[in-house]
Amino acid sequence: MESFSLILAIVVVTALAFDFTNGFHDTANAMATTISTGALRPKVAVAMSAVLNLVGAFLSVEVANTISKGLVDEAGIRPEVIFAALVGAILWNLLTWLVGLPSSSSHALMGGLIGATVASAGVGAVHGDVLVTKVLIPAIAAPLVAGVAAMLATRLTYRMGKKADGEAAEKGYRAGQIASAGLVSLAHGTNDAQKTMGIITLALVAGGALAPDSDPPLWVIVSAGVAIALGTYLGGWRIIRTMGKGLTDLQPQQGFAAQTSAATVILASSHLGFSLSTTHSVSGAVMGAGLGRKGGVVRWSTATRMFVAWGLTLPAAALVAAIAEWICGFGSWGTAVVAVFLVVSSAAIWKISRREIVDHTNVNDTDASGEEPSGVVTQAVAAVAPPPAGTVTDEFAAAFPEQVATDPPTKTTV
Amino acid sequence: MQIDWAALGSVFGVSLVVTVALVGLFTLGIAGLSHRDRAAAQGRPAALAVTGAYTCFATCAAAVAYGISLIMA
Numbered sequence: 001m002e003s004f005s006l007i008l009a010i011v012v013v014t015a016l017a018f019d020f021t022n023g024f025h026d027t028a029n030a031m032a033t034t035i036s037t038g039a040l041r042p043k044v045a046v047a048m049s050a051v052l053n054l055v056g057a058f059l060s061v062e063v064a065n066t067i068s069k070g071l072v073d074e075a076g077i078r079p080e081v082i083f084a085a086l087v088g089a090i091l092w093n094l095l096t097w098l099v100g101l102p103s104s105s106s107h108a109l110m111g112g113l114i115g116a117t118v119a120s121a122g123v124g125a126v127h128g129d130v131l132v133t134k135v136l137i138p139a140i141a142a143p144l145v146a147g148v149a150a151m152l153a154t155r156l157t158y159r160m161g162k163k164a165d166g167e168a169a170e171k172g173y174r175a176g177q178i179a180s181a182g183l184v185s186l187a188h189g190t191n192d193a194q195k196t197m198g199i200i201t202l203a204l205v206a207g208g209a210l211a212p213d214s215d216p217p218l219w220v221i222v223s224a225g226v227a228i229a230l231g232t233y234l235g236g237w238r239i240i241r242t243m244g245k246g247l248t249d250l251q252p253q254q255g256f257a258a259q260t261s262a263a264t265v266i267l268a269s270s271h272l273g274f275s276l277s278t279t280h281s282v283s284g285a286v287m288g289a290g291l292g293r294k295g296g297v298v299r300w301s302t303a304t305r306m307f308v309a310w311g312l313t314l315p316a317a318a319l320v321a322a323i324a325e326w327i328c329g330f331g332s333w334g335t336a337v338v339a340v341f342l343v344v345s346s347a348a349i350w351k352i353s354r355r356e357i358v359d360h361t362n363v364n365d366t367d368a369s370g371e372e373p374s375g376v377v378t379q380a381v382a383a384v385a386p387p388p389a390g391t392v393t394d395e396f397a398a399a400f401p402e403q404v405a406t407d408p409p410t411k412t413t414v
Numbered sequence: 415m416q417i418d419w420a421a422l423g424s425v426f427g428v429s430l431v432v433t434v435a436l437v438g439l440f441t442l443g444i445a446g447l448s449h450r451d452r453a454a455a456q457g458r459p460a461a462l463a464v465t466g467a468y469t470c471f472a473t474c475a476a477a478v479a480y481g482i483s484l485i486m487a
Binding site for chain 1: 452
């Protein structure tokens with residue numbers, strides 16, 4: 001066994017915590033359409049997704065081996081930098097979960113890494129062109145590709161399926177949705193669990209506990225797989241509700257077309273070397289399916305909030321990570337301050353989430369936040385408004401009004 | 415900075431074609447099965463529809479298997 005310093009242990013635990021948030025943040029990608037169309041009961045859906053995520057984590061270590069290379073110079077990486085990056089990514093994941101918006105966990109992680117690296121090694125350590133090709137272009141392309149495919153597929157299935165009705169059709173669309181959702185879950189396990197494995201391995205190498213260019217050790221693979229599966233099973237019900245019910249009303253045909261489109265785009269893109277975000281693909285596919293049905297409506301206010309969240313993901317995670325890295329730079333007590341801040345703010349976000357509980361019992365209720373016309377504008381404004389300058393704590397206090405806006409008017413205190 | 419437009423284009427093309435083809439095939443299969451149900455209700459045979467339906471589903475299953483092999487690669 002490797003010799004472990006305290007900071008390494010902290011990084012590993014934080015990385016697993018990120019993996020966990022990644023799991024429940026992204027359950028929606030695989031299962032939102034399946035749950036909202038009633039193809040699977042909510043608990044069954046998340047259980048299936050969790051198992052497939054776990055299986056996926058063991059399938060290959062390719063992604064884990066490439067995650068660390070490319071975006072930032074490895075030379076400038078210390079365990080503290082990775083810790084700061086993870087803090088930024090976790091907090092952004094929790095915040096977007098709180099307001100029920102799907103956003104890319106990978107972008108949060110990349111943003112965190114970039115912010116922490118800039119704070120530690122300067123702007124020069126970030127490869128700007130990689131940022132554009134791996135983050136910006138895919139973020140625009142993914143929803144477009146998946147959306148257009150899902151829209152055409154939806155049109156087609158409605159046109160061809162006019163004669164398809166009765167029990168056979170119902171069963172068929174259910175089976176189809178489950179199969180494509182299963183593929184997305186499996187792909188998610190191989191991709192995202194491995195990102196955490198890559199991060200932990202990078203930290204172990206940076207901390208000198210592991211020789212450079214090592215494959216992830218078995219305990220890293222197992223713990224990362226378990227963490228993402230647990231998170232998935234817990235279920236990010238708020239995001240599932242937004243994706244399954246908030247963006248548009250999905251019928252089984254649309255759910256099937258959307259999920260098939262998403263699965264195809266994810267697999268095709270990773271195979272053809274132009275990786276697209278799972279979250280962006282699924283969101284785009286759901287909207288495309290909404291547009292493809294006659295009389296189908298996409299709730300653009302919810303979609304706009306989502307787009308804003310996508311745009312903010314990278315800079316927000318980067319900003320938090322940069323501040324965290326800056327505080328870590330003061331020495332051990334600085335790292336301790338950041339760790340305490342992470343725990344306290346995570347607890348606070350969880351506490352606020354209990355005001356309006358969304359779980360497997362009410363995930364399909366249509367009174368999801370953002371549907372009352374009066375609230376939409378305030379929410380959009382709250383989501384777009386830049387946080388006032390101030391300390392780290394202020395920044396998060398400023399982020400909470402988004403939540404207040406989503407709450408019923410009676411609960412406007414923070 | 416180099417944007418790999420060719421890769422992006424092929425992702426777009428492949429995704430579009432595969433999605434539409436799969437969804438189309440699957441819908442065809444479902445239509446075949448509901449045809450069988452209607453035929454059975456009226457006492458007519460529907461062997462062709464059933465064979466066609468299962469061919470469609472088998473093709474879709476093969477696509478899923480290929481997808482899994484891509485994930486494992």
